Amino acid sequence: MSVPPFTVARFPARARRRTLDGESRRPWTFWVLAGLFTAYVLALYGPMLCIYVLSLQDVRGGLVFPMKGFSLHWFVDLFTQVRTGDVKGGFERSIMLAIMVTVLTVVGSFLAGLAFRNRFKGDGIVFYLMIGSLVAPGLVLGIGVGLLFQYLGLQASWYTSALGAHLSWTLPFGVLVMFAVMSRFDRSWEEAARDLGATRWQIIRMVVIPILAPGIVAVALFGFTLSYDEFSRSLQTSGPLNTLPLEIWSMTLNVTSPSLYALGTVTTLASFLIIGACLGAIALIQKKRARGISSH
Amino acid sequence: MTVGKGDIELAGVYKRFGDTVAVDGVNLKVPDGAYCCFLGPSGCGKTTILRMIAGHEDPTGGEILIGGEDVVGLPPVERRTAMMFQSYALFPHLTVRDNVAFPLRVRGLDKKERYKTADEMLEKVRLTELANRLPGQLSGGQQQRVALARAAITEPRVLLLDEPLSALDEQLRIQMRTELRRMQRELGITFIHVTHTQLEAIALADIVVVMEKGKIKQSGPAREVYAQPRDKYVAEFLGGQNVISGKVQSVNGASLMVSAPDANAITVPLGGRRGINDGDGVDLAVRRDDLRLRRPGVTVPNGWNSVNTRIRAIEYQGAFVKVMLDGVGGAEFVAYVPERDYFTDPFEVGDMVVATWLAEQSLLLS
Numbered sequence: 001m002s003v004p005p006f007t008v009a010r011f012p013a014r015a016r017r018r019t020l021d022g023e024s025r026r027p028w029t030f031w032v033l034a035g036l037f038t039a040y041v042l043a044l045y046g047p048m049l050c051i052y053v054l055s056l057q058d059v060r061g062g063l064v065f066p067m068k069g070f071s072l073h074w075f076v077d078l079f080t081q082v083r084t085g086d087v088k089g090g091f092e093r094s095i096m097l098a099i100m101v102t103v104l105t106v107v108g109s110f111l112a113g114l115a116f117r118n119r120f121k122g123d124g125i126v127f128y129l130m131i132g133s134l135v136a137p138g139l140v141l142g143i144g145v146g147l148l149f150q151y152l153g154l155q156a157s158w159y160t161s162a163l164g165a166h167l168s169w170t171l172p173f174g175v176l177v178m179f180a181v182m183s184r185f186d187r188s189w190e191e192a193a194r195d196l197g198a199t200r201w202q203i204i205r206m207v208v209i210p211i212l213a214p215g216i217v218a219v220a221l222f223g224f225t226l227s228y229d230e231f232s233r234s235l236q237t238s239g240p241l242n243t244l245p246l247e248i249w250s251m252t253l254n255v256t257s258p259s260l261y262a263l264g265t266v267t268t269l270a271s272f273l274i275i276g277a278c279l280g281a282i283a284l285i286q287k288k289r290a291r292g293i294s295s296h
Numbered sequence: 297m298t299v300g301k302g303d304i305e306l307a308g309v310y311k312r313f314g315d316t317v318a319v320d321g322v323n324l325k326v327p328d329g330a331y332c333c334f335l336g337p338s339g340c341g342k343t344t345i346l347r348m349i350a351g352h353e354d355p356t357g358g359e360i361l362i363g364g365e366d367v368v369g370l371p372p373v374e375r376r377t378a379m380m381f382q383s384y385a386l387f388p389h390l391t392v393r394d395n396v397a398f399p400l401r402v403r404g405l406d407k408k409e410r411y412k413t414a415d416e417m418l419e420k421v422r423l424t425e426l427a428n429r430l431p432g433q434l435s436g437g438q439q440q441r442v443a444l445a446r447a448a449i450t451e452p453r454v455l456l457l458d459e460p461l462s463a464l465d466e467q468l469r470i471q472m473r474t475e476l477r478r479m480q481r482e483l484g485i486t487f488i489h490v491t492h493t494q495l496e497a498i499a500l501a502d503i504v505v506v507m508e509k510g511k512i513k514q515s516g517p518a519r520e521v522y523a524q525p526r527d528k529y530v531a532e533f534l535g536g537q538n539v540i541s542g543k544v545q546s547v548n549g550a551s552l553m554v555s556a557p558d559a560n561a562i563t564v565p566l567g568g569r570r571g572i573n574d575g576d577g578v579d580l581a582v583r584r585d586d587l588r589l590r591r592p593g594v595t596v597p598n599g600w601n602s603v604n605t606r607i608r609a610i611e612y613q614g615a616f617v618k619v620m621l622d623g624v625g626g627a628e629f630v631a632y633v634p635e636r637d638y639f640t641d642p643f644e645v646g647d648m649v650v651a652t653w654l655a656e657q658s659l660l661l662s
Contacts, residue, residue: 192385
């Protein structure tokens with residue numbers, strides 16, 4: 001081989017550097033898995049991205065590619081045109097409903113988590129009933145709730161029947177998350193607090209809730225997002241006024257302009273804002289706890 | 297007799313969990329300001345007794361008196377006891393200072409006041425520099441000091457420690473042992489310490505309480521329990537003793553002649569015991585450090601007991617040499633030979649030896 005001597009001399013050094021940053025160590029499976037992951041991310045976010053991009057067209061815009069112009073026209077249209085439906089009302093109702101569901105889910109899951117640390121009579125039955133409502137088809141469950149309200153002569157509405165239908169879904173979810181969080185809770189913390197003179201309420205307030213805080217925020221996040229975009233359980237239970245997912249669905253049937261896409265963009269932004277706020281809250285809690293190191 | 301504020305009296309304390317009896321009628325008095333160790337294997341009921349004194353468990357029967365008043369049914373605060381948990385149970389979300397100040401916080405003291413007291417306490421356990429750390433960032437020994445400070449800040453009259461040293465490594469354990477004793481002297485309060493390690497118990501305690509299956513086997517000063525075990529269980533659990541089981545050959549006034557396999561007739565002082573007849577089975581104990589090993593053929597002087605045996609294993613321990621011998625009737629039989637004595641005429645594994653001891657150093661067990 002015609003390799004000049006100085007290159008040979010430098011070779012060991014280069015080999016060492018390569019090993020250090022790990023490039024030469026990567027097996028072929030790395031590239032296969034990386035490719036698979038890229039495809040997965042594209043499949044996950046590609047369709048959504050199309051909608052966000054298409055919502056930014058100007059007045060000539062249509063429902064398919066290619067893009068026609070670039071503006072915020074359809075966002076303005078969304079909030080001004082009556083024909084696009086009751087977007088504002090649907091959004092408000094969905095947010096209100098999601099907040100109610102979140103509060104009830106957090107409270108219910110937290111209490112269930114506390115209760116299930118001890119064995120009690122019928123605990124198995126309660127647990128399986130809960131899991132049952134988790135696996136029941138949402139549409140069927142929604143129809144059932146709707147029928148029940150009709151039978152009882154009650155008016156179905158988003159804040160009564162839909163609230164119940166949503167809870168049948170978010171509550172078991174929240175409880176399962178709470179179980180996972182609780183499993184790492186050491187009961188001797190409570191005992192120690194009692195030993196040191198804390199009352200029951202002080203134990204909950206000063207020890208149990210602060211230690212479980214990140215888990216409680218996670219339960220809240222679950223409750224909110226599951227309710228906010230719930231469709232099948234709302235369909236037969238929301239009564240005369242639509243929640244946002246129902247409103248979007250009805251729009252897909254009669255609105256043929258990119259304002260539909262604009263709506264998709266706006267609701268996604270709202271979701272991300274809420275998720276961001278929750279994750280921010282968790283990060284803040286953890287940062288607050290880790291501050292011990294920095295202030296030292 | 298006046299009753300001290302932190303003296304403890306257990307009277308017929310009994311505790312049942314379902315069908316199992318955890319504590320079976322325990323009677324005990326611990327004077328104010330004593331360091332008392334409950335010693336026993338796991339499941340012997342020692343932790344249950346501790347938790348009953350602390351008020352985390354109610355006895356099924358019997359009375360628990362602290363400072364002369366029955367405390368059964370009272371919450372820990374009203375008993376003025378504090379417990380240090382085995383895992384320390386430090387609150388992971390609070391800094392060291394906030395952990396130590398926690399008992400003051402639940403009593404409604406304002407921040408300034410409770411931090412002042414907490415900082416004084418932290419100084420006592422030498423943790424001032426770590427006041428702003430979280431428990432997760434501390435070593436085991438530091439965590440223990442925080443737990444100790446947190447328990448002691450309310451000035452309890454009794455401090456209850458549940459296996460406080462079991463989570464530490466050997467070296468730290470010995471170091472923290474000294475620290476515990478120092479704290480106890482400084483605070484001047486009653487300490488009840490639960491452990492399954494006999495070395496820990498006899499090193500620390502004014503009173504050692506040996507337990508088995510929910511019952512107290514023996515209680516008394518460390519030296520008494522170690523050197524004069526009442527029965528076979530205590531002798532074997534505390535170690536340091538060889539237990540020989542044999543049959544009574546004859547009773548001659550103040551001593552017994554006992555026969556055991558491989559042993560020449562063993563003379564045991566009766567120690568005031570009565571009602572022992574020829575042919576009864578008895579257990580006797582002899583301290584491991586009282587054994588003198590002699591070569592076969594050497595005449596055993598008068599007044600010495602002897603057992604013919606063989607060396608099974610030898611362990612060098614620094615200050616002494618642990619020589620493990622073939623047991624009498626299969627039991628463990630060990631001699632602690634002072635290091636200098638041993639090396640004037642060292643033995644080899646497999647050597648036949650005669651284990652001898654002064655007859656009056658034999659102890660008759662019940």
